[in-house]
Structure formats: structure tokens, C-alpha cells
Amino acid sequence: MATILQAPILVDFLYPFLLIFFLLFAILEKTNIFGEGKKQINALISLVIALIFVSAVFPKIIVGNLMLFLSVGLVVVFVALMLWGFVSGKGEFTGGMNKFWAWIIGIAIVFAILWASGLGGSLVEIFDWLFGSSWSGVLWTNILMVALIAGAIAVVLVKKASGK
16 A cells, blocks of 8 residues: 555655755755855756756656665665774764774675675676676666766866866
8 A cells, every 4th residue: 555655746756856956956055166155046956957857757767776775775884883883882973993893894794795695605606696687787877877976076076176
């Protein structure tokens, strides 16, 4: 049974629109590409791009698939940060864990993921799982899109920092 929050108008149009609008607005506000204190310009550009995004079908499908992986990734990061907090013994996250324990926790997380996925063995099985599965094409497309977007943002920030 579907709830009102799962209505097609919300899932197909409102949620993607709000996601793109707020993310783009936050990025524009943080980077100050159009200048300091230009909230109206940033909001207008975010609105136009979000409306264009919602009108196109393929980008919405990519973001829909990406959100599945991002939600799982957020849970993994949250659990890793909780474990880090327990190991470091502090009540707050300061990033002050020594490198030895960071490597041990990282290796343990990799082994836990491999064990949970049933891939304990050969590199051929891992390679086949990563690149030969039915979901792998979507995963690598999403990773490529995130990398391209992050690269574009990094280029803009580096050029802005250097004054060009």
C-alpha cells in the first residue's frame, strides 16, 4: 500500500526538483561564483536548472538510481564514524585517531563488506561481481557522473581561489 509521500507526482517531480534546487543553491552560495550576497541570482539560476532537470527524463532516472547508492553509502559512513568514535574514546568527532587504528578499521570494513557480500575469494570473482553484475552498469555510470560533477566543482573552486 502506497502512502501520500509515495505519490507519483511527488516521487517523479517534487522530490527531484527540491533535491536539485537546494543542492545547487547551496553550492552556489558556498562558492560565491556570481559574487558575494547574490542570493536572488543564485536562487533564480537554481530554480531554472531544477526546472530543466525535472522536465528531462534521463537525468531523473540517473538521480533516482544514484539516491539508492547514496543512501546506503550514508549509512555505511555513519556506522564507520560511530565505530571511529567508539575506538577513539571521545564523545566528539575530532579526526584525531592515529594512523594505525585508522588503517586497521579501514581494512576491517573492507573485509566485512567482502564477507557480507559472499566474496571472500579470488580476484576474478570480485572483478566479475563489480563489472559483470546486472547492476554494475548503473553503478559505474553514477560513479562517473559524481566524479565529473566533483571535478567540475573542484576546477571552479581552484580557479576562484587562484583569482583567475
